[in-house]
Each structure stands twice: as structure tokens, then as C-alpha cells.
Amino acid sequence: xxxxxxxxxxxxxxxxxxxxxxxxxxxxxxxxxxxxxxxxxxxxxxxxxxxxxxxxxxxxxxxxxxxxxxxxxxxxxxxxxxxxxxxxxxxxxxxxxxxxxxxxxxxxxxxxxxxxxxxxxxxxxxxxxxxxxxxxxxxxxxxxxxxxxxxxxxxxxxxxxxxxxxxxxxxxxxxxxxxxxxxxxxxxxxxxxxxxxxxxxxxxxxxxxxxxxxxxxxxxxxxxxxxxxxxxxxxxxxxxxxxxxxxxxxxxxxxxxxxxxxxxxxxxxxxxxxxxxxxxxxxxxxxxxxxxxxxxxxxxx
Amino acid sequence: xxxxxxxxxxxxxxxxxxxxxxxxxxxxxxxxxxxxxxxxxxxxxxxxxxxxxxxxxxxxxxxxxxxxxxxxxxxxxxxxxxxxxxxxxxxxxxxxxxxxxxxxxxxxxxxxxxxxxxxxxxxxxxxxxxxxxxxxxxxxxxxxxxxxxxxxxxxxxxx
Numbered sequence: 001x002x003x004x005x006x007x008x009x010x011x012x013x014x015x016x017x018x019x020x021x022x023x024x025x026x027x028x029x030x031x032x033x034x035x036x037x038x039x040x041x042x043x044x045x046x047x048x049x050x051x052x053x054x055x056x057x058x059x060x061x062x063x064x065x066x067x068x069x070x071x072x073x074x075x076x077x078x079x080x081x082x083x084x085x086x087x088x089x090x091x092x093x094x095x096x097x098x099x100x101x102x103x104x105x106x107x108x109x110x111x112x113x114x115x116x117x118x119x120x121x122x123x124x125x126x127x128x129x130x131x132x133x134x135x136x137x138x139x140x141x142x143x144x145x146x147x148x149x150x151x152x153x154x155x156x157x158x159x160x161x162x163x164x165x166x167x168x169x170x171x172x173x174x175x176x177x178x179x180x181x182x183x184x185x186x187x188x189x190x191x192x193x194x195x196x197x198x199x200x201x202x203x204x205x206x207x208x209x210x211x212x213x214x215x216x217x218x219x220x221x222x223x224x225x226x227x228x229x230x231x232x233x234x235x236x237x238x239x240x241x242x243x244x245x246x247x248x249x250x251x252x253x254x255x256x257x258x259x260x261x262x263x264x265x266x267x268x269x270x271x272x273x274x275x276x277x278x279x280x281x282x283x284x285x286x287x288x289x290x291x292x293x294x295x296x297x298x299x300x301x
Numbered sequence: 302x303x304x305x306x307x308x309x310x311x312x313x314x315x316x317x318x319x320x321x322x323x324x325x326x327x328x329x330x331x332x333x334x335x336x337x338x339x340x341x342x343x344x345x346x347x348x349x350x351x352x353x354x355x356x357x358x359x360x361x362x363x364x365x366x367x368x369x370x371x372x373x374x375x376x377x378x379x380x381x382x383x384x385x386x387x388x389x390x391x392x393x394x395x396x397x398x399x400x401x402x403x404x405x406x407x408x409x410x411x412x413x414x415x416x417x418x419x420x421x422x423x424x425x426x427x428x429x430x431x432x433x434x435x436x437x438x439x440x441x442x443x444x445x446x447x448x449x450x451x452x453x454x455x456x457x458x459x460x
Contacts (some may be wrong), residue, residue, distance in 0.1 A: 081421075081423045081424050081425075082418075082421070082424055083424055083425050083426075100418075101416065102416050102417065102418045102421060103414060103416055103417050103418065103444065103445030103446070103447075104417050104418035104419060104426075104442070104443075104444025104445045105418045107418070107443070107444050108418050108424060108425075108426050108444070111426075112425070122418075123416050123445070124416075125445055125446055189448060190441070190446050190447065190448055193448075
């Protein structure tokens with residue numbers, strides 16, 4: 001069910017498929033399962049974790065990686081279109097991971113390429129493998145995903161990780177979802193419509209102090225400065241929310257703080273050492289999840 | 302057919318097109334979608350809110366001297382998904398077409414999201430939408446998830 005498949009949106013995956021992926025991620029060990037396979041990483045936007053964890057995952061399974069980060073060094077700088085670049089990678093590699101500033105770029109790449117295309121983030125829209133990592137982290141740290149009380153905090157408008165996480169967690173079912181953001185950063189209309197039609201109990205609020213005491217999972221995101229159409233709008237919301245040590249200490253026993261990273265100032269540095277913080281663990285889980293995903297897509301197991 | 306009442310609100314046309322069974326209130330939008338602004342030389346009659354045998358009330362647009370292209374017929378479905386197009390010659394209906402709004406629209410509408418891949422020049426991609434609602438029209442971009450409303454679509458044609 002995974003072999004040869006494109007990974008464009010978390011919405012394309014069922015709960016049982018995700019559970020299967022998570023079981024594989026828990027069991028997977030370094031080896032030579034992907035020897036002779038080549039992964040192309042095409043990153044038209046900056047990335048640290050997504051690109052490097054895909055590379056690490058491939059190397060740990062005996063495969064190889066080609067690719068680029070940033071448009072400068074490629075023929076893109078000479079004016080080549082995306083489709084032509086993808087056609088080349090399609091000829092060179094067994095799978096392609098693509099990150100691009102425009103929404104729908106990964107879908108276009110998947111139409112052009114014969115080999116599977118994995119969306120490593122397209123504009124403000126989807127980041128499916130990050131959602132897989134996030135859900136896996138909750139499964140590992142909380143022992144379950146279904147039925148939790150979850151808060152999404154921060155830039156819910158432009159944040160693709162936040163949106164994909166929201167789609168993913170709603171698939172599993174939550175007891176209640178709190179959406180905490182300044183009004184101008186609340187989820188886009190199509191996302192709110194998804195929430196309404198999914199029947200998930202949810203609440204839009206700005207009251208972080210109250211929500212902190214109510215939830216078991218708090219998912220914090222960075223304000224996506226680079227996606228604001230108008231820089232003055234960014235100035236207005238900059239610093240509008242912050243997880244301080246004081247707030248973290250009010251959290252329920254056993255509750256966790258996640259963040260897809262990179263974080264800037266939305267989480268106070270002191271929180272890193274707080275018992276609730278799990279975002280570095282979350283970043284580490286990216287490797288086994290992406291190992292399992294690559295193995296399933298390239299080998300079917 | 303069109304008005305079967307005792308007397309016609311607007312006289313019959315000799316040659317041209319009668320667009321019938323337009324939802325009430327959409328006649329002006331049909332004219333906008335056809336790109337008619339008034340200076341093209343056609344005689345245009347707009348009939349609003351008349352009795353219909355099929356529905357309660359309807360709008361009708363008559364354009365004397367104009368035959369619609371297939372693209373124009375398809376476009377009318379965006380605001381009048383059940384319209385019938387009557388081609389008139391010598392005061393008689395010589396051809397009757399019912400418009401059809403498919404479940405997926407390809408190439409007729411642009412995505413309103415400037416950072417959608419379908420708005421990037423020089424990429425081999427056709428804007429494609431799923432029809433969420435027919436009346437009023439609501440479309441979902443298959444590439445970026447943006448919702449495009451009937452108002453957005455009319456703006457694209459009317460300028």
C-alpha cells in the first residue's frame with residue numbers, strides 16, 4: 001500500500017496506514033535495505049531538519065543521496081522551470097523529496113515524475129512527513145494519539161506544519177482541539193471548513209494562559225515571517241505569544257510541548273530544560289519515521 | 302421554451318442566441334461572462350424575474366446577432382448550471398443546447414492564490430478545480446486548496 005506511492009498530503013493517508021508506518025518506525029534498524037537506491041533532495045527553500053533527516057535516513061539504510069538546497073547553484077538560477085528540473089531528477093533517482101515556496105509544487109512534480117515524490121513542504125500548504133513525525137512523537141511519548149486534549153499554538157494561517165498536524169490529529173480523533181493564535185493568524189478558511197465538517201470539537205481562542213492548563217499536548221509553531229505578504233503585518237503580531245517557564249510549569253503532569261522547529265522566540269530558552277519539553281526528541285524521531293517511510297515507498301516493507 | 306405567457310416582455314429575435322433558464326439574479330453575470338460591455342454592436346435584451354415552467358422564476362438573456370462558441374457555452378454554466386442555449390435563425394430555434402457544469406473544471410478559471418503553482422508562468426500545469434457547490438459556484442483548487450467563489454470567477458472575465 002506504500003510502494004511507489006507519492007506523499008503529497010497527510011490527508012491521503014488513512015489511520016491504519018499511519019499506524020503501519022509507526023510500527024515500522026519503532027522496529028526499524030540501520031541496515032542495507034536500500035542499497036543501490038538513490039534519493040534526490042530538491043530543496044528550493046531553506047531546510048535543516050527535513051533535508052538532513054531524509055539524508056540520514058537514506059544513509060542509515062545503505063542508500064545514497066543526491067540533491068541541492070537553494071536555487072542559486074542549479075539551473076533554476078538560469079531560468080529553468082520546475083517541471084524540467086524534476087524530469088532530470090526523475091531520470092537520476094529512485095525517489096524525490098521536494099520543498100518549494102509555491103503551493104501545489106509537489107503535486108506538479110508528482111505529475112511530471114515517474115518515481116515517487118515526497119512533499120517536503122509546499123508553500124503554506126502541506127508538510128505531510130512532518131505530521132507523520134509529530135504524530136509518531138505523540139504515540140511514543142503519550143502511548144496513544146486518539147482522545148487527547150490538544151492545543152495548536154501560533155501561526156496557524158501560514159504554517160504548513162501546523163496545518164498538516166491539524167489534519168493528521170483530526171484523523172485520529174481528539175477529545176478537544178484548541179486553536180490558539182492572534183486573530184490575524186487563525187487557520188485559513190479551507191482549514192476551518194475542514195474542521196467544521198470533521199465534527200471535531202474545537203475552540204478558537206487567544207487565551208494561552210487558560211489553554212495551557214487544559215491540554216495534554218501543546219504544539220507550538222513559529223510565526224512564518226517569510227510568508228507574510230506585507231512585512232508590517234508581521235510586525236503587528238511579532239512576539240504576540242510566548243511559552244515562558246512560568247506557563248510551562250502550569251501544565252498538567254505528563255503533558256508535552258512539541259514544536260516542529262526551528263523555533264525563535266516563541267518558546268523561552270529556559271523551557272528547553274523543562275520536563276514537558278519534547279521538541280528535541282521530536283526532531284530525533286524524524287530519522288526512524290523517515291527511514292520507515294523510505295523503506296515502505298521504495299521496497300514496500 | 303421561453304416565455305409562454307400571453308405576451309412577450311421582449312420581442313422575438315430574428316437571428317442570434319437566447320439563453321434561457323438562468324437563475325434569478327444571474328442575468329447580468331451571464332453578460333459579464335460573455336464579455337459583453339455594450340459597445341460590441343449586438344442588440345442585447347435582459348429579462349429578469351419572469352415566470353418559468355421549470356422553476357418558479359428565471360432570468361433570460363437575448364443577444365441578437367451573436368452565436369456562442371463552445372467555450373462561451375461552457376462558461377455560462379459557471380453561473381447558470383441549468384441554462385439552455387437556443388440558437389435562433391429566422392425567428393425559429395434551430396439548435397438547443399443544455400449547458401453542463403462538470404465535477405472538475407480544467408483550464409476555465411484561474412486560481413486566486415498568487416503563490417499557487419498554477420499561476421507560475423512556464424510550468425506545464427493547467428488550473429484544475431473540484432466543484433464544491435454549483436449554485437452559487439464554489440471551487441476548490443486541486444493544487445493549493447484555495448476556495449474560489451463565483452464572484453472571483455466573474456471578476457476574471459469581466460476585468
